Structures are given as structure tokens and as C-alpha cells.
Amino acid sequence: MVAGVDWLALGGLPLVMLIAGLVGSLTHCVGMCGPFVLAQVGARLDRLPPTLTEFQRLTGAALAPYHLGRATTYIALGTVAGGVSGAIVAQLPHLRVLLAVALGMAALLFLVQGIDRLRRLLPHRPRPPGLIARLVSAAARPLVDDPRGVRGFQLGLVLGFLPCGLLYGALAAAAGSGSAAGGAIAMAAFTLGTVPVLIGIGWLGATAGRRWQSLARIAAGPLLLLNAGILALIAAETLGYL
Template identity: 35%
Template structure:
């Protein structure tokens, strides 16, 4: 399976978590108004802004991966990524709380959310609100970013993050338009599964860095460069 297909399905299944966590932000685009073509367009522009931010992240992350590839650090980068994801998964699984990290995260989120509120109801402001939404902390985004950083070029990383964003789009649009109606029937607590996804992703990156020459699971990473990620 292409790395980009993997990105799309990662976003598609991860959007369950995103829809639950970001539900209030999605509904805020409409407020208490009746749905009109203008509001519908604003909802779409909001999502476009969010996905564009993911793509910009992809370019930056790809440069890191490209540097690692040139320097022959791709194996080490994959192993490091796997260890970090595994640790995050175990911390969440055993509910090890870090008050310092939580406070730091809230200090970042609050001003961004406040700025989003300022833009949200301005003409065309939903696009900029979506751009800001793309930088909010998110567990699934962290995993996508880790995968994007392990690609072979900034262009591939850009495509990876765009495909991840497009994968999240269907369910988030459904939540955005149907809002409270679908939330009444959508009670799956996806958050409890997130630590296991972190752990699985961590194991996958560790296997990838182990250079076992197993197709898809642990492909051969040459020391002089990263595995080629075909865009098909």
C-alpha cells in the first residue's frame, strides 16, 4: 500500500477522535444561525485552511526527513520516532499525568482559540480560523507528523500531510453540517483507543528502523538515504 494511501486512511480513522475533540469548533462556524450557502461555504473554507496548515507542516517536516536522508540518519530517526510514540502511548495508557506539560499546552491553546474566535465571524475569516485550527495540539496530528518526517523529501511529506487532512475531511464535514444531531448517536469514546494507536505506530517505526527488509512492515532503509515513497 502506498505511503500516501496510508496517510489518507490514517486521517479517515483518526477523524473519529478529531470530530469528538473539535466538535464545538466545527459547530461554532455556524453559531445559532440557520444553514445558508454562505455558512456552508465558510464551513468548507474552514476545512481548507486547516488542511493547508497540515501541508505547510509537511514541507517543514519533510526538510528534516530529507536532511536525515542525506546524512544517513534515516534509521536513527525512525527508531527515535518509534521510541517517542511508544512512550507517549504508555504514558497515556497508564494515565501518567504531567501537570507541567498540561499547563504548557493550555497556555498555547487558549490564545490560539481566542484568536480563532475573533476571525470566525468575519467575512472570509473562517479560512483563517481553519488555518489556526491546524496548529492546535492533536494526538492524531502528532502521529501523522511523525510519519511525514520519516519520508524522503519535503514534497512527499507535503503530500502525506495533505492526504492525512483529506482523510479527516469526510467525517468532520458531516459533523460540521449535522452537528448535534449526529453527536447524539455518535457516542464512541475513541480517546481510550488512542494510546494503543500510539503504541502500534511506535512499534511500526521501531520495526522500520530495524531494517529487517520486510515489505511494508520493515522495509530496507539504506544508510545513504531514506526509502523511496512512491506517489501513486
């Protein structure tokens, strides 16, 4: 059994991932995922009958199938990441240090995504793989026009593979959990953290999202530093120092 299960029961990594998802959605996802959300909301509302109540329209703008699809992809990726790392460590226990390395990478990626000053220090800023981004965009394009029901779920499944630094950090943390269950729970918490802001963008539009961004950048630094500290403690526990 990997040592990570002990702290998982205490909620350490899920809490980190929840905060990372919430802060990251404000500082990063507003610009990257916001346009997809707004396009879906516009397409859905255009097809709704005018007799619907305001509550029914707001429910439609929440895009529940889309978020469920994203969650499915993220949890599946987290399950694979945690399962693979756990299998490696189970067969080669002396490589347990790799779990701590993965958690350290997650902390660094979260900090770089959330704090502009750190991002500007990088000599070469990482860019998403162009081929993957193009394939995801091509698969998503026909689904955006009518993202209702199953098509909305399918769109979430597809866009869950959209490459970004925040997702890389989340998957590194999921791998650091050292188990398939730990990776799945970590990514579920991360997804849950991203949902409120994206729903808010769907309801209030991009203008509100940009206003939230300016406020979020003030709080992002301390919160992500706290996250990095918790991840460091988890890494130390993984190595048996705690």
C-alpha cells in the first residue's frame, strides 16, 4: 500500500486540488474555457422556447451535461495517472521518490499558472501541444452548434482533453497520489473547483469573468503558496519524513 492513502483519508490532496481548481478557473480558465462556455450558452438559449421561465433558462445556461462530460474525462485521466504511478511504485518501491517529484511538479505548475510574475521568469513559456489542440478543436467544433443533452456531454468529454498547464499540474498531482482511487478523487475535486466560475461565466458573461480575474489575482498568490506548502508536506510524508 502506498503511503499516500493515509493523507488521502485526511483530505489533504483533494483540498489542494479543490483550491487549485477554483483559483485556476479564475486566473486561467476564464480566458481559455470561457469562450467555449459562452458559445454553448448562446447556442442553447437560441433553441429554447420563449415560454420557458427565467429559472429554466438559468438551468440551461448552467451546462450540466458539459461539466459532467469534463468531469468524466478528468477523472478517467486521474485514474490512469494515479494507477500507473501506483503500479510502478508497487513493483519498484525504491522509485517512491517519483511520487514526491510528481507532487513537486504539480506545485510548480499551479504556481506558474496562477502568478504572472513567476510565469514571466520562465525563459521559454510552455505552450500546449499544437497537434492535440487542433485535434480537440476539430472534434469539438460540430458539437458547439447544438450542445444540448448528449451532445453537451460529448463536448465536455472532448474538451476535457484540451491541453493546458493547469491540467498538467492537476494530473501531476493525481500521479503523485500513487493510486487509481487517489488520482480519481484528486481530479474529481479539481473539476468541482472549476465548475462555479464557469457556471458564473455562462450566467453573467465574459465581462463578469474579467472582473473576477482582477480580484482573483490578488488572492491567487497566497492561496497557491499555501497549496504548494501542503503539497510539500504530502511529498515529505510520501518519502517517510513525517
